Amino acid sequence: MVNCRCLTKVVCGFDFAILLHFAFLAASFLLRLVVMVTVCNVSFMAMFTFKMGELVTDKHVKYILSVEKRKDDFESVVMEHLRMNGAYWGLTALDLMGKLDVVDVNEVVSWVMSCQHDSGGFGGNVGHDPHILYTLSAVQVLALFDKMDLIDADKVTNYIVGLQNEDGSFSGDMWGEVDTRFSYIAICCLSIIHRLDKINVEKAVKYIISCKNMDGGFGCTPGGESHAGQIFCCVGALALTGSLDLVNKDLLGWWLCERQVKSGGLNGRPEKLPDVCYSWWVLSSLIMIDRVHWISREKLIKFILDCQDKEKGGISDRPDDAVDVFHTYFGVAGLSLLEYPGLKPIDPAYALPVDVVNRIFFKK
Amino acid sequence: MKNSGWKWVLSKGHSSIDKELRLLDAFQKADPRNFHAWNYRRFVAALMKRPDEDELKYTEEVIGANFSNYSAWHNRSILLSNLLKRKAEGYFPKENVLEGEFELVHNAIFTDPDDQSGWFYHLWLIDQTVKIDAPLLVSSWPSHGFNITLQGNKCLHGSGLCVLNSTLPNTGTLPIILYFNQAVEGVNSSTVNVKSELLSGDLVWKPLSTNNSNNAQVWVAYLDIRNLEVQLSKTYVVEISLGHSKGIVSSSGYDYGHPSRVTFELCIQTAYTEPVEQQEGKSNSWKDDDFQKFDHLQESDPICSADQVTSEIDHIPTTSGRCEEAVVNEINQFRDLLSEIDCKIGKLTLARLLTAVDSLPSPRANNMVNTEEILQLYDDLMRLDPTHYLYYKDEHSLVLLRQITSSRDSILPYCHYKKTAIEAFAGYVCLRLQNLSLSRMGSIENLLWVQTLDLSHNQLRSIEGLEAMQLLSCLNLSHNKLGSFTALGPLRLLKSLKVLNISYNEIGSHSIDTRRYLCSSPLSHTEEFAWDQFEIFADSIGISAATFWEPFLIFQSLNLTELDTKGNPVADENFRSFLVKVLPTLKWLDEEDLS
Numbered sequence: 001m002v003n004c005r006c007l008t009k010v011v012c013g014f015d016f017a018i019l020l021h022f023a024f025l026a027a028s029f030l031l032r033l034v035v036m037v038t039v040c041n042v043s044f045m046a047m048f049t050f051k052m053g054e055l056v057t058d059k060h061v062k063y064i065l066s067v068e069k070r071k072d073d074f075e076s077v078v079m080e081h082l083r084m085n086g087a088y089w090g091l092t093a094l095d096l097m098g099k100l101d102v103v104d105v106n107e108v109v110s111w112v113m114s115c116q117h118d119s120g121g122f123g124g125n126v127g128h129d130p131h132i133l134y135t136l137s138a139v140q141v142l143a144l145f146d147k148m149d150l151i152d153a154d155k156v157t158n159y160i161v162g163l164q165n166e167d168g169s170f171s172g173d174m175w176g177e178v179d180t181r182f183s184y185i186a187i188c189c190l191s192i193i194h195r196l197d198k199i200n201v202e203k204a205v206k207y208i209i210s211c212k213n214m215d216g217g218f219g220c221t222p223g224g225e226s227h228a229g230q231i232f233c234c235v236g237a238l239a240l241t242g243s244l245d246l247v248n249k250d251l252l253g254w255w256l257c258e259r260q261v262k263s264g265g266l267n268g269r270p271e272k273l274p275d276v277c278y279s280w281w282v283l284s285s286l287i288m289i290d291r292v293h294w295i296s297r298e299k300l301i302k303f304i305l306d307c308q309d310k311e312k313g314g315i316s317d318r319p320d321d322a323v324d325v326f327h328t329y330f331g332v333a334g335l336s337l338l339e340y341p342g343l344k345p346i347d348p349a350y351a352l353p354v355d356v357v358n359r360i361f362f363k364k
Numbered sequence: 365m366k367n368s369g370w371k372w373v374l375s376k377g378h379s380s381i382d383k384e385l386r387l388l389d390a391f392q393k394a395d396p397r398n399f400h401a402w403n404y405r406r407f408v409a410a411l412m413k414r415p416d417e418d419e420l421k422y423t424e425e426v427i428g429a430n431f432s433n434y435s436a437w438h439n440r441s442i443l444l445s446n447l448l449k450r451k452a453e454g455y456f457p458k459e460n461v462l463e464g465e466f467e468l469v470h471n472a473i474f475t476d477p478d479d480q481s482g483w484f485y486h487l488w489l490i491d492q493t494v495k496i497d498a499p500l501l502v503s504s505w506p507s508h509g510f511n512i513t514l515q516g517n518k519c520l521h522g523s524g525l526c527v528l529n530s531t532l533p534n535t536g537t538l539p540i541i542l543y544f545n546q547a548v549e550g551v552n553s554s555t556v557n558v559k560s561e562l563l564s565g566d567l568v569w570k571p572l573s574t575n576n577s578n579n580a581q582v583w584v585a586y587l588d589i590r591n592l593e594v595q596l597s598k599t600y601v602v603e604i605s606l607g608h609s610k611g612i613v614s615s616s617g618y619d620y621g622h623p624s625r626v627t628f629e630l631c632i633q634t635a636y637t638e639p640v641e642q643q644e645g646k647s648n649s650w651k652d653d654d655f656q657k658f659d660h661l662q663e664s665d666p667i668c669s670a671d672q673v674t675s676e677i678d679h680i681p682t683t684s685g686r687c688e689e690a691v692v693n694e695i696n697q698f699r700d701l702l703s704e705i706d707c708k709i710g711k712l713t714l715a716r717l718l719t720a721v722d723s724l725p726s727p728r729a730n731n732m733v734n735t736e737e738i739l740q741l742y743d744d745l746m747r748l749d750p751t752h753y754l755y756y757k758d759e760h761s762l763v764l765l766r767q768i769t770s771s772r773d774s775i776l777p778y779c780h781y782k783k784t785a786i787e788a789f790a791g792y793v794c795l796r797l798q799n800l801s802l803s804r805m806g807s808i809e810n811l812l813w814v815q816t817l818d819l820s821h822n823q824l825r826s827i828e829g830l831e832a833m834q835l836l837s838c839l840n841l842s843h844n845k846l847g848s849f850t851a852l853g854p855l856r857l858l859k860s861l862k863v864l865n866i867s868y869n870e871i872g873s874h875s876i877d878t879r880r881y882l883c884s885s886p887l888s889h890t891e892e893f894a895w896d897q898f899e900i901f902a903d904s905i906g907i908s909a910a911t912f913w914e915p916f917l918i919f920q921s922l923n924l925t926e927l928d929t930k931g932n933p934v935a936d937e938n939f940r941s942f943l944v945k946v947l948p949t950l951k952w953l954d955e956e957d958l959s
Binding site: 191196201213214215219220221223224225226227239240241242243244245246251253254255257258260264269270271272287288289290292293294295296299336337338339345347348349350354355357358359361362363364 | 397402403432434435439441445481483484485488573575576615751752825874875876879880882884887889893895908909910911
């Protein structure tokens with residue numbers, strides 16, 4: 001989920017039997033979609049096309065759906081193991097654009113559940129080993145579809161609790177790799193299923209703070225260099241545990257706002273190239289500590305919009321590069337955080353639409 | 365390239381440590397910013413117990429080859445922190461070490477001011493130079509040496525009259541506020557000794573934290589004077605001492621610095637009586653015409669400023685002369701840089717250095733000498749680097765507030781009293797800070813005495829820190845940029861707040877809430893949602909928790925008599941009926957009499 005290597009393509013493959021059914025659905029939906037979207041967006045777009053350029057929502061929806069159909073090319077096969085992450089990226093992007101209903105809920109949900117192991121953890125695909133990364137994505141996807149009742153909360157909790165180490169850190173799986181990313185994932189996942197009290201929160205927070213650096217940022221392990229992806233995970237985990245008072249918001253805020261380069265895009269650490277995925281990691285961190293006004297929102301919106309492929313749909317890491325679902329999600333989520341019109345608001349800590357988060361916490 | 369794979373290889377004995385280090389050297393030459401390699405290097409160095417000094421030398425080599433290596437600077441900061449903390453041989457005193465480090469980082473910054481690699485290391489060096497690790501008391505209310513006279517449910521200072529608007533009449537308690545230089549925990553009746561004949565039992569200290577933490581920069585306790593068996597007209601001394609026993613600790617583990625004492629006097633002339641319900645004919649006015657400036661301040665006026673003595677300290681901490689020397693040296697270096705290149709990092713660093721010099725706790729008489737220059741630098745930066753305009757604006761606001769609250773003379777122009785006070789007395793002080801382009805609040809440690817505050821017509825997006833103003837009873841925030849209900853979070857901790865004006869803000873115009881995780885709520889597991897109480901309102905007006913949880917969370921904990929919300933997109937009829945239900949004590953809503 002937060003692997004900063006830029007992946008070229010991610011596949012949410014489906015069985016061939018469903019493929020045809022899906023293709024037919026997609027075709028008929030797409031036609032209605034284009035008409036609907038055009039009518040609704042004309043008023044919004046009229047206002048903004050002049051100033052900031054246009055978000056070609058319908059093209060992106062088409063792109064995401066097309067990616068799900070592909071499963072035989074080399075890249076799809078190579079990325080098969082993180083299909084669960086891909087599902088989360090694609091489906092959340094669709095929901096933010098208000099188009100989650102074009103997907104067959106039951107197909108997706110049954111596939112997600114088939115990736116769960118006895119241990120309670122979820123694998124990246126059917127038959128793949130469980131890992132904390134895919135467990136969070138699975139829970140998030142089920143939350144999107146309001147299918148929380150399908151989750152055996154105790155089972156998932158046991159899996160995650162088993163991954164907490166003595167020092168409060170979390171391992172990704174039974175093979176033991178420790179990274180603050182996994183602290184965020186554990187805390188986020190347990191929060192969604194209302195089981196945060198089952199881990200040692202105090203120790204978890206203490207471990208995250210031990211990864212705080214001279215620049216106010218956070219690394220993957222104690223002593224690790226500050227990196228926007230890790231900062232998002234640590235700040236997110238601290239936000240969800242009510243511990244943001246332990247963050248030096250002014251110091252970190254300055255480091256984060258200096259990620260914005262001349263082109264308006266954001267990089268992940270000093271003297272590196274901008275990338276659309278940082279529109280999520282840097283931006284959501286800035287929002288959680290209330291320092292987002294320290295960057296230029298207009299310039300960042302323009303950068304993200306310039307990263308679109310306006311013909312075929314999809315968003316890439318920087319203008320004129322190849323698109324992928326990973327960057328499409330981060331571009332759309334970033335625009336949502338920037339209050340771009342026509343997109344549902346996303347919660348910066350849970351990385352789920354705000355209405356989904358409200359449903360989780362404020363529906364009795 | 366996964367870290368865990370390499371570590372596994374080593375642990376299985378498939379490679380020797382020395383070989384790994386040589387391999388790493390080669391790898392890092394090829395890819396000096398690869399953080400996996402640096403992580404692995406840390407792992408290998410620890411395994412072979414390589415001294416920090418040697419690793420520090422390595423970072424110096426890397427930087428020498430190419431200063432534009434943030435990873436090397438970062439690692440240097442980790443290694444140096446360790447060496448300084450344990451006062452390793454050759455690394456003590458810290459001033460010697462820091463001097464050399466400043467020289468090293470100048471190479472990076474002065475050669476290419478646009479390269480960020482050295483910026484953050486330099487800022488860290490400044491912090492290492494001026495910081496005071498130990499928590500200390502910065503201010504308190506009542507202040508040291510204060511003289512309070514209570515007359516029934518009114519409170520006087522010396523010969524001037526100052527009514528504690530609502531604190532005393534409504535709660536019968538007097539707050540005692542302790543403001544530290546950083547967040548601490550462990551403030552309780554064993555670590556803070558309060559001696560007075562007025563006390564019958566121990567005081568209960570509460571942390572003023574907006575996210576329900578037990579760690580806070582400001583703590584408060586309430587002195588209950590309702591049932592006191594007191595001798596009238598006798599002057600009681602209240603002595604607060606801290607730091608005499610261990611327990612007050614900062615989040616980095618440092619103990620409270622120096623034993624200190626705050627002493628104030630209390631005299632009760634007439635016994636406290638329950639207040640009579642006052643029928644006030646009109647709502648609170650904030651209009652210019654209703655206020656008059658003070659033309660001078662009397663000793664007895666209840667106004668505090670930064671130049672007052674905070675407390676009696678057994679050993680007054682002064683910064684070492686070397687610290688001031690180091691900062692002044694840096695100032696000269698950066699003035700030289702700016703004379704050659706007009707660069708952003710030059711101006712920003714100079715502004716920060718001048719601010720540091722002004723804030724040094726030295727016995728010099730004239731602090732704040734550099735304010736004009738600092739404000740000008742931030743103005744320049746707003747033009748030079750418009751992308752980060754609002755960052756410089758926030759810093760500008762902080763400097764301005766520091767200057768305004770620095771002395772009685774500087775705060776005088778902002779102190780007003782009501783021309784038509786309810787009773788014929790010199791009136792209470794209203795601090796009027798409107799139209800100052802303030803985008804952020806600060807210097808709250810100098811504003812603990814304020815009861816009526818006008819912050820209207822500014823650009824405030826948050827009121828972070830206001831929770832410390834325990835005496836605040838009337839607050840005007842109209843015509844600002846507050847964008848959500850959660851931005852009002854600090855007000856939940858103000859027991860005395862009665863009159864609130866939040867008209868003409870931006871509540872309801874933003875889909876994204878930037879204060880959400882800085883306010884206690886179920887989302888951050890710092891508070892449970894009060895379903896039972898919510899359902900009482902929900903049914904009668906037909907609202908859902910999903911859409912109304914934020915205003916419910918905020919307003920349910922306030923006891924307002926007056927509220928103005930007009931001009932906010934969210935303020936519609938539905939919202940007004942909700943407010944009337946959730947604030948039973950409300951008498952005036954949007955300037956309309958509710959009775």
